[in-house]
Every structure is written in structure tokens, then in C-alpha cells.
Amino acid sequence: MTDPAASAAVEPHDAIDVIRAKRDGAAVPEPALRWMIDAYTRGYVTDPQMSAFTMAVLLNGMDRDEIRVMTEAMIASGERMDFSSLGKPTVDKHSTGGVGDKITLPLAPLVASFGVAVPQLSGRGLGHTGGTLDKLESIPGWRAALSNDEILAQLADVGAVICAAGSGLAPADKKLYALRDVTGTVEAIPLIASSIMSKKIAEGTDALVLDVKFGSGAFIQDLDRARELARTMVALGTDSGVATTALLTDMSTPLGRAIGNANEVRESVEVLAGGGPADVVELTVALAREMLALAGRPDADVEKALADGRAMDVWRRMIRAQDGDPDAALPQPRETHTVTAERGGVVTGIEALPFGIAAWRLGAGRARPQDPVVHAAGIDLHVQPGETVTPGQPLFTLLADDGARFGRALDALTGAWTIGDEPLDPAPRVRERITA
Structure with a gap:
């Protein structure tokens, strides 16, 4: 009688050996590490085993070669997109996320207005950081799901696409991220880096600009750790043949004056119309210059493209191409609550994280991936740090469809803003530029 175990394929490595190596601070040999990722993706390596491995990575780190190998193995778990048929350079941007971060919306059409293809495969929000797709789904009719053929056709015609990443890109990352989320290992820099870069490299873009945020409203609050992640x-990216640079940007205060979904779309359109908050314009322009330089357009006048309507034209075509109506009214909240200044003076602080949590409690975010978002919910800021206010002047307005949500949102905002007497010169959003 044949032993079923004897007829099964013999695995070339053992998960326990990989776990022990990393537990003891050693580098995992390349063949074993590639096998570990593949075996986990196909279900041979179990969740408890991979949990032990990711915790060992969190505690002991990985060297550059290990991170490269793990990233390549995650890419190899799925498909790779190919934009070479477009006949023009492709460049993408990735942000590590933050409160009020709507930069993708004005940035993609702005860069595309210079004849560069911008394939922006984006995600949804979870917790206090909003998702780009959630924002765009505020626009009536707009759809996030596109086939690869539709993505290529839109890039060829319009030049920019913002859509959901297909399930075929780096499926190992999807499985591994879900595990990290419930095992306390999300913060491991090697795992963050391989997660982000496996999807971006598999996406097939020629060049990539990273917006790595630090500060209270960022995924990584410490500047030194954000710098390590960026590097x-x-x-x-460089090791994989993708021209890559990064900007370290400050997320201590919310970006712009809108936190939510529909209101962030409105603010993005203001930027495309040549207006908008100064800090949103500053970061949009800085990232556009980085992207265009990597795409071979170092002399592009991005401010002019915002002022003369070229970027807006691409935005409208991009929204229409995905069945959205760029002229349609955006959702409005059923209930509002405005908080005013109790004293006069200078706004010396608006902490990003509490405002992000408050917007989430108002319905602008989700606690679980399957939760819906309320597109009209969020917060409109009427002032920013450095501005002078008088007693009774509106500071911010809470937006919700259910007024019962205001209480918990206000609880999150206790002590989240300060008004002082001394003039304040707000720090620039962009702090450092990191290259290979």
C-alpha cells in the first residue's frame, strides 16, 4: 500500500529552519527565503509559522539583500504589468498616507498633462488615513475597478488613471499584510518596504516617487524611522531597475483644509483650478517636479499647467473615462457642527492624528475593510497654524449624516488645537529628498 505522504512533493526547505535563522539574527539564505514566501502563498507554510517569522523580522531586522529577495519573491507570486506598448515614459507616486492627504487627485492629471503616463493603482482607507478610491467614489458614477486592457487604453488616451490594483499583483503581499495586521508586526520596516515596493514594481512603471510621511498623523511618526523606510x-526600487526617489514630508498637521472624502475632492479641484491651500499646492508641485524629472521632463513648468487649465482638462477626461461626472454635485452632509475660538491669538497647533480619528468617527473612514464610508462626512478646517483668529471665529466644522456622531468626534479633539500669542512661521511640508 502506497503511503500518501511519500507520494507528496518533497519541499526543498523547512519553515522551522527559516524561522530559527531569523530568530537568531542570521540572514536567511536566498533560496530558503524565496521558498518561504512561495510556500506561504500556496498554503504549505502555515499562518502560525509565518507569524513567528514576521515577529523575528520585527525584532531582528533584515539586510538589504534579504529585503530585495523577499520583495522579488512577492512580485513573483503574481503577474507583472507591462506598459512598454504605450511609447511614452511611465511614472507613479506612492504616499505612506496621512490626514487630509489628497495629493494623488491633482497630481496624476498634472503630471499627465506633460505627455507622461501616470498609472496610479490606489487603495482604500482603513482607520484614520483616508483612501484615494474612497475619495473618488464620492463622484457620481465613478468606478475604481478597471481591467488591465482598460488601464492601458486610458493611459494611451488620457495619460492618467487612478484605479484599484488588481488581485493578480503580488498576492503574497495581500496574504502577508492581513497576517501582519493581526499579529502586531505591521511596523517592521523590512515588511513595510517589501509590501509597498512589491506592488509598485509589479505594476511595471519606469519610475517611482515616494512620499514618505512622518509626524503625529503619519503611519510612522518618528523622522529617523521614516528616513530609514524611505532609504x-x-x-x-533602484535594485529592481525602477528609477526611484523619495521626499520626506511633515504630517504633524492635517494637509490642506479638508479631511474626508467629498470635501477632499472639492479641495483637489480647487488646486487644479489654480487655487487651493498653499501646503497642498506646495506638495503637489514638489512631487510633480520629482516625477517629471525622472520621466525626462526636468524643465516642465508645473505651476503654469495648474494656472492655464491643462491639468484640469486631464482631470475631467480622466474622471469621464471611468464613468464619472466631473460636473455632478458632490455629496453634502445632513448635519454640521462648528467649533469656534474661545480666545483671540495665533493658531499655534492643529494635531493631525486627533483630527484624523475625529473624521473617522464621523463616518469618513472605516474600522473594518468591509465597512462603508460616508462620503459627505469629515471635517472642514477654517484656519491653519500661523493664522490669527478672534474670539468666536470658526475654527473647524464637523460634517456628518448623523448628528449623534458629533460627541465622540469632539472627544477625540480635546486638546488637539492650541491658540497662543506669539507669531508662528509654519514649517515647510517637504523636509528632505532621498535618492539612491
Whole structure:
């Protein structure tokens, strides 16, 4: 009688050996690490085993070669897109996310207005950081799901696409991220870097600009750790043949004056119309210059493209191409609540994280991936740090479809803003530029 175990394929490595190596601070040999990722993707390596491995990575780190190998193995778990048929350079941007970060919306059409293809495969929000797709779904009719053929056709015609990433890109990352989320290992820089870069490299873009945020409203609050993550990701992109740079940007205060979904779309359109908050314009322009330089357009006048309507034209075509109506009214909240200044003076602080949590509690975000978002919910800021206010002047307005949500949102905002007497010169959003 044949033993079923004897007829099964013999695995070339053992998960326990990989776990022990990383537990003891050693580098995992390349063949074993590639096998570990593949075996986990196909279900041979179990969740408990991979949990032990990711915790060992969190505690002991990985060297540059290990991170490269793991990233390549995650890419190899799925398909790779190919934009070579477009006949023009492709460049993408990735942000690590933050409160009020709507930069993708004005940035993609702005860069595309210079004849560069911008394939922006984006995600949804979870917790206090909003998702680009959630924002765009505020626009009536707009759809996030496109086939690869539709993506290529839109890039050839319009030049920019913002859509959901297909399930075929780096499926190992999707499985591994879900595990990290419930095992306390999300913060491991090698795992963050390989997660982000496996999807971006598999996307097939020629060049990539990273917006790595730090500060209270960012995924990584510490500047030094954000710098380490940026350098790790730039190295991964460079090693994979993708021209990659990064900007370290400050997320201590919310970006712009809108936090939510529909209101962030409105603010993005203001930027495309040549207006909008100064900090949103500053970061949009800085990232556009980086992207266009990598795409071979170092002399592009991005401010002029915002002022003369070229970027807006691409925006309208991009929205229409995905069945959205750029002229349609955006959702409005059923209930509002405005908070005013109790004293006069200078706004010396608006902490990003509490405002992000408050917007989430108002319905602008989700606690679970399957939760819906309320597109009209969020917060409109009427002032920013450095501005002078008088007693009774509106500071911000809470937006919701259910007024019962205001109480918990206001609880999150206790102590989240300060008014002082001394003039304040707000720090620039962009702090450092990191290259290979």
C-alpha cells in the first residue's frame, strides 16, 4: 500500500529552519527565503509559522539583500504589468498616507498633462488615513475597478488613471499584510518596504516617487524611522531597475483644509483650478517636479499647467473615462457642527492624528475593510497654524449624516488645537529628498 505522504512533493526547505535563522539574527539564505514566501502563498507554510517569522523580522531586522529577495519573491507570486506598448515614459507616486492627504487627485492629471503616463493603482482607507478610491467614489458614477486592457487604453488616451490594483499583483503581499495586521508586526520596516515596493514594481512603471510621511498623523511618526523606510524603498526600487526617489514630508498637521472624502475632492479641484491651500499646492508641485524629472521632463513648468487649465482638462477626461461626472454635485452632509475660538491669538497647533480619528468617527473612514464610508462626512478646517483668529471665529466644522456622531468626534479633539500669542512661521511640508 502506497503511503500518501511519500507520494507528496518533497519541499526543498523547512519553515522551522527559516524561522530559527531569523530568530537568531542570521540572514536567511536566498533560496530558503524565496521558498518561504512561495510556500506561504500556496498554503504549505502555515499562518502560525509565518507569524513567528514576521515577529523575528520585527525584532531582528533584515539586510538589504534579504529585503530585495523577499520583495522579488512577492512580485513573483503574481503577474507583472507591462506598459512598454504605450511609447511614452511611465511614472507613479506612492504616499505612506496621512490626514487630509489628497495629493494623488491633482497630481496624476498634472503630471499627465506633460505627455507622461501616470498609472496610479490606489487603495482604500482603513482607520484614520483616508483612501484615494474612497475619495473618488464620492463622484457620481465613478468606478475604481478597471481591467488591465482598460488601464492601458486610458493611459494611451488620457495619460492618467487612478484605479484599484488588481488581485493578480503580488498576492503574497495581500496574504502577508492581513497576517501582519493581526499579529502586531505591521511596523517592521523590512515588511513595510517589501509590501509597498512589491506592488509598485509589479505594476511595471519606469519610475517611482515616494512620499514618505512622518509626524503625529503619519503611519510612522518618528523622522529617523521614516528616513530609514524611505532609504530602504529607494534602494529596492533602484535594485529592481525602477528609477526611484523619495521626499520626506511633515504630517504633524492635517494637509490642506479638508479631511474626508467629498470635501477632499472639492479641495483637489480647487488646486487644479489654480487655487487651493498653499501646503497642498506646495506638495503637489514638489512631487510633480520629482516625477517629471525622472520621466525626462526636468524643465516642465508645473505651476503654469495648474494656472492655464491643462491639468484640469486631464482631470475631467480622466474622471469621464471611468464613468464619472466631473460636473455632478458632490455629496453634502445632513448635519454640521462648528467649533469656534474661545480666545483671540495665533493658531499655534492643529494635531493631525486627533483630527484624523475625529473624521473617522464621523463616518469618513472605516474600522473594518468591509465597512462603508460616508462620503459627505469629515471635517472642514477654517484656519491653519500661523493664522490669527478672534474670539468666536470658526475654527473647524464637523460634517456628518448623523448628528449623534458629533460627541465622540469632539472627544477625540480635546486638546488637539492650541491658540497662543506669539507669531508662528509654519514649517515647510517637504523636509528632505532621498535618492539612491
